[in-house]
Amino acid sequence: MNLAVILVIGAAVALGIVVRLAVSYSLQTKKGSNPADIRPIDVEAFRNLINPAEDEYLRRRLPPVEFRMVRRARLGAMAAYVQVAAKNAAVLMGVGESALASGDPRIAEAAQQLVNHAVLLRRNTTVALARIYLALLYPGSEFAAVRVVDRYEQLSGSAMLLGRLQNPATAVRLSSHS
Amino acid sequence: MYWGNYLFYFVLEVVIKFVVIGEVFTHLLRRYPPLGRLAKKLITGVGILLIFAAAIIAAYASPTASWIISTIRILGRSVSVVQCGLIVFLFLFAAHFHLRWERPVFGIALGLGITAAVSLACWSLLAGWIFGQKSYLLDFLNMATYHACVLFWCYCLLVPEESAVTSATLPAEHNLELWNRELERLLQR
Numbered sequence: 001m002n003l004a005v006i007l008v009i010g011a012a013v014a015l016g017i018v019v020r021l022a023v024s025y026s027l028q029t030k031k032g033s034n035p036a037d038i039r040p041i042d043v044e045a046f047r048n049l050i051n052p053a054e055d056e057y058l059r060r061r062l063p064p065v066e067f068r069m070v071r072r073a074r075l076g077a078m079a080a081y082v083q084v085a086a087k088n089a090a091v092l093m094g095v096g097e098s099a100l101a102s103g104d105p106r107i108a109e110a111a112q113q114l115v116n117h118a119v120l121l122r123r124n125t126t127v128a129l130a131r132i133y134l135a136l137l138y139p140g141s142e143f144a145a146v147r148v149v150d151r152y153e154q155l156s157g158s159a160m161l162l163g164r165l166q167n168p169a170t171a172v173r174l175s176s177h178s
Numbered sequence: 179m180y181w182g183n184y185l186f187y188f189v190l191e192v193v194i195k196f197v198v199i200g201e202v203f204t205h206l207l208r209r210y211p212p213l214g215r216l217a218k219k220l221i222t223g224v225g226i227l228l229i230f231a232a233a234i235i236a237a238y239a240s241p242t243a244s245w246i247i248s249t250i251r252i253l254g255r256s257v258s259v260v261q262c263g264l265i266v267f268l269f270l271f272a273a274h275f276h277l278r279w280e281r282p283v284f285g286i287a288l289g290l291g292i293t294a295a296v297s298l299a300c301w302s303l304l305a306g307w308i309f310g311q312k313s314y315l316l317d318f319l320n321m322a323t324y325h326a327c328v329l330f331w332c333y334c335l336l337v338p339e340e341s342a343v344t345s346a347t348l349p350a351e352h353n354l355e356l357w358n359r360e361l362e363r364l365l366q367r
Contacts, residue, residue, distance in 0.1 A: 003238050004306035007255070011299035014266045018291035021269045025279070090276040097278045120212045122275050 033094025039084050043153065046081045049074060072136060079132045085152050086125035092159055093118040114158040121151045181246040188250060192257050199264055199290065205283045206272060213275060220271065221264075228263040232256035239305060251305040258298035265291040285334025289327035296323040 048054065055074075059067055092114055099111035207217050239252040268287060272279065279287070300316040303309055309316055 003235065004302045004308055007235070007259070007302035008299045011258075011262065011295045011302070014262045014298070015292065015295035017266055018269050018288065018295065021273045022284070022288045022291075025273065025284070029278075093276050093278075115210070116212050119210050119275060123213065123216055126274070 033091050033098065035091060035095055037091045038088050041081060041084055041088070041152065043156075046078075046152075049078055049081065075132050075136050079129060079136075082125050082128050082132065086122055086129075088152075089118040089121040089125065089155060092155060093122070095159075110158065114155070117151065117155040117158045121155050124151050181244075181250065185246060185250055188254070192253075195261060195290070198286065199261065199268070202283055202287045202290070203268060206268070206277055206279060206287075210275070210277060213277075217271065221267070224263065224267045225260070228260040231263075232259045235259060240307070242307065248305075251301060254297070254301035255305040258294060258301045261290070262294040262298045265294050281339045282335050285331055289331050289334075293324050293327050296320060 055071070058070055062070060096111045096114035096118060099107055100115070102108050102111065203217070203221065207213055233256070236252050236256045239248070239255075242248050265287065269291065271277075297320055300320045304313055304316055307313075
């Protein structure tokens with residue numbers, strides 16, 4: 001009896017998740033991707049934040065308790081950057097998907113490249129966020145998010161290439177001025 | 179004889195459903211080759227966990243005098259757990275990575291998700307012998323859901339997709355200096 005009730009509740013939850021995700025996907029598809037949602041990232045500041053040498057310097061200079069506090073604050077900032085990068089990747093995926101249908105093979109190729117880079121960045125940000133949250137529990141542990149920054153730069157390059165092909169007179173900005 | 183045939187066709191249906199779920203995964207990931215390896219690993223892991231959970235749930239079953247009916251119900255419940263779990267994972271995965279579905283594949287996946295969830299609820303109640311003589315009501319519910327989903331699948335496969343309103347053009351920034359700097363950096367690689 002108890003097992004049946006638990007499974008029925010589980011089935012209702014599963015149904016709710018599937019229907020909700022399907023509805024939100026349909027709404028999002030109708031609305032389309034809005035490139036204005038892209039938030040520029042200061043890549044240089046992000047790179048400084050994840051620089052292991054800076055962490056090592058802080059570790060040597062600060063008492064352990066203070067270092068852990070600073071490290072947590074830096075990890076929090078890192079998580080915020082990674083989340084913005086992930087959101088930008090999602091928006092750019094939508095833009096790339098839309099451009100895939102273009103009749104111009106150069107645009108289609110650039111769009112496919114953009115989609116591939118965006119997917120890889122989403123994958124890297126997922127792993128990086130998991131590791132950041134783990135590092136928040138153990139601030140003394142080593143952590144590097146270099147791959148996210150590198151991948152973000154590749155994505156930025158792909159977006160600029162696509163933007164350039166679609167709109168030859170202008171440029172696209174994904175990174176803020178440093 | 180009846181239940182023997184029922185069991186045979188039930189197993190056949192289960193196999194076909196798993197093949198369809200596999201095809202949905204393949205079609206969804208076809209456009210995203212960079213995700214292939216990660217997806218394969220995750221699907222394998224989730225599949226193993228679900229089979230493990232289904233085996234534990236099956237171990238808690240209370241068989242009755244009619245072994246074949248009990249077998250069908252316990253098997254139905256265990257299989258529904260795995261199918262339902264796989265489809266929920268599929269939707270979560272697609273939503274997390276913002277993957278774009280083809281309309282027919284999306285319709286098939288959604289229909290499978292709804293039937294799998296309703297089947298799980300029905301088979302759980304059937305395997306627990308909760309409805310007793312009124313268990314045919316659950317069969318009606320299960321079949322009604324399935325037929326509604328068949329209509330939905332027909333709709334998704336036969337009615338053409340409306341063209342989505344999308345703005346494919348990236349925002350333009352009149353910043354030649356930045357463009358040049360980024361281009362130089364790209365060329366230096």
